[in-house]
Amino acid sequence: MKKAGLAGALLFASTLQFFIVIFIAQSMIPGYSIYDSFISELGVGETAALFNTSLIILSSALILSALLLYSISTTKRFALLIAAIGVCGIGVALFPLDNQPLHAIISGTAFILSILAVMSTYEMLPKPFNLTSILIALVSSVALLLLITNNFFGLGQGGIERVFIYLNLIFTALFGLYLIKKT
16 A cells, blocks of 8 residues: 555544544543533543543554655645644643643644644645635634634534534545545
């Protein structure tokens, strides 16, 4: 398998496993609310080991994918961004929500880098899929701004955070599939 295809497989599989773990962990905590609760709340308490391990798997796959993609001339910016997101993800797992303000700084950095990573794929993707990267980056930016300003648009803090995170996870999985198909 070529480097891009292997990177794509890592992106797709690691994102999918993280998505699944989020849903499993949410169901394990009585009273957990996707409306009120941040996803990072899954990184403390009874679901901490499951969630943080899954996040480290995702983050490690991002870093490994970045190493594979860096040698491909058209993906250097994207590779550097996802490597940085991977490092931030490991930081979020090592310094969960109850380690403030460090957790907020690291997760906030990962959020901003995620928007930049999605935007960086615009030139790599064929039309009209490349427009999707701009749309997702735009919606993610609005969701992040709403989250920062405590304007949850009727979705609650957990809901607006999920708009951001789920969009970026879905895009990462789809981009992984694109890389697999391209090779």
